Amino acid sequence: MQHGSSSRFARIVATAFITALALSAPATDAVFAQTPSNAKATIPDSAKVLVGTWEGSYTSEHAPAGAMKAVFVQDSVIKLSSFALTMENTMQTLEVRNFAFTSDEISWTEDLMGMSCQTTAVLKNGQLKGAIVCGHGSVAFTLSKR
DSSP states (O other), rough: OHHHHHHHHHHHHOOOOOHHHHHHHHOSSSESSSGGGGGGOOOHHHHHHHHHEEEEEEEESSOOEEEEEEEESSSSOOOEEEEEEEEEEEEEEEEEEEEOOOOOOOOEEEETTTTTEEEEEEEEEEEEEEEEETEEEEEEEEEOOO
């Protein structure tokens, strides 16, 4: 992709909370996931910017604020290799599945407190902003590349 595609990815406005309707809407752009079937797909320049360690914090109406860390790596595809957040004063790593990205959005699923949760984020002005939605509760986060 060319530099114009990078600015398209970066201009998407992050929302603090993602509704269930937005999470269930089908993606209109090609999806690049961490699956072998996409191993030969060309990775967009806009996605390559994700590679590295991202750290920041999260807030929620249902839990105390805490720290968060995501590590993205690239081999033949881009993967979210580590995802952790502070729970009960301890940084806990969560297993991630269904990682995917489009030109506008990054998403993955993880289990948190016995529930399957959907995480969606966008990159804007050098920050990864998004939300984790678990049932009726949600967590808003902002991460910066380290």
